[in-house]
Amino acid sequence: MTTTSDAVRPPGRLVGFEAARSRHGGRADHMAAMLQEGDPLADAVIAELDVLGVEGRRALSQGLAGGLASLDSPPPAVAALLRRLEAVPGWVDKEMLTEGDRVSLLVPPRWTTLAFAGGSLSHTYSSPGIARLLVHTGQLEKMAPRRLVETAVWKANVILPGGLVCGAPGYVQTAQVRLLHARVRASALRHGWDTARWGVPINQTDVARTWLDFTLVPFGFLAAAGFVLDEEEQRSLYRYWHYVGHLLGLDESFFLPVGDHADAAALLKLVDSTVEPPDDNSRALTAALFDATAAALAKAPGSTLTETGACDLLDALARSHHGDERADALGIPRSPVTDVLPFLAAANAQARRYQTLPEAAAQERAANIRQFRALAGSLPDHTAYQKHATPPSSDQTNTPWRQP
Template structure:
């Protein structure tokens, strides 16, 4: 773990250096190679070519059937639970790392950027989990590599502006990338367990095997993820990562506050939303407070009046999940409904460009 705190992503870092040296031509070549294939850019500069080769070379452990069907475990989660788990679990846990929070706070105004960050993260994850989304040239595949390059750009920028690598480690190091991978696998589903949404062993196995490939595309060392096939193993890795992370700081507090404002506004604005923004905020605070435990206060998560009724919510959701498993075709119907909902979200969020897309296509 100490070694990985000092390691970034050499392939992506080399591409950033080529971007700075060659400008638009390198960016254009990379983008074409991602969308149309490495074979269409035979004259790609060396670092771009090496990154395309790594992304296109599917490891032997990836199942083509998984890529065709998508992340069915995540697709089956009802949209409101997925939204709460993303904000209160995934992103709040990411922001609880003061090293990551320090980078993000330095990139712009919190109030204006929080909704965009929430939307951009949602677009990337949605594109990646859809059936076929990680096939070469598909939106999820392209966006995952673009996110990887945005990490590399942030790493280079921080290092050139006085980042204390001896004190904090390399910015967005391998441990941070592993943390991101866990923030979209074990974290959201552990978060949802407090409302009775628990995965079967088969659902857990499918989830992690799918996200192995996302880890590969993000530039994460296989040493971190290939042995992880269930929540227990993922939880052990998460505990190890958290043990190397300092407690949340004022940057974490500010990011989570802006994030929760944006997330509850989004939930309240959804068609036929059963609650207004304050109602969603109470529920989010209750769930996030229970999940983050001793870190909740440092993250600015207050006590919630809904906390006392979480056991009732959990009992109802657990019962619904039990009956769903007993009814033939019910789980597949949930996956199909979730796929339609995610397709709709992608359509809405794809109207503008994202930070990770702008970075790759910038002049």
């Protein structure tokens, strides 16, 4: 394990680090060191694509869909990444991959959307180091709705039955997200990113925090809304997402020790204890996200919510999840529907009790799978993570990140 004693100096973004070291010892050192670690395999692919151009992108696409064996003469970096992706670790339950994320598939898509926006992404944005990178990737008003939908499409493909089998949409798109991270990392470094202050862009620690934003954080949000996981469901959730972490290029030392919410909460507490408070970038991202989410919920098929009603509900749930201090720091307003939340939680808790019956759970999963499949194929064109790997031509002025 790398420690701060034999690595570069921890980035200036860390706050309260000595207190974290006194509480967590070597785990804090490891977390700090990983702020300076990217993803060498993915970074090498991006560098290779910049040299090979369209032919390299074509080989990558074919290899992700058909496997390394489908390529006659694969580029070296592409081959190395594919070889790692296709080497399924021994700790992976292949039957589980066939069934999909059975825990997440019990949550109706509308509640998944609320938890994703009000819990996951708003928590991601609360880190100034992450928010700074995201704000400068494009215009918030235009990017927020697209980012919301693209990430929802990716997650839907990830959790669906068979989604992470080699060549399946969730597997391919997770690898593409990993490469998008590498593309943004390369662009930010090329445009003057301050690594001494912020660490490497999209570093291992930030990816670990994001991994928690798809596991612990949304289900912490959902627990307050009546969706409480028992111990076996927690173990199933993390076993499944261990493999997602592997495909994303996250170091195993972050996720393999996490077997339930208690383990995940300990890791999140360590990481968050050294993160600066939300800044203006965090608030701008959160405001754009909540506006986009309210609009999407109001327009969803069968929705009975107005855009104002959806916004009020999201604000109330998010404040309940984050607490008033963090919600104020993120610019989340107080909501007139806060008093209704206990009744919503009671109704969802009753539905969860009904789902302890195998037949009821199967029916709920089947209904949600139909909706997630529709969502997974809802985009009319390619996502950012599908398009990003083609190197920019000389007449392109936009980049994945620009120095403010």
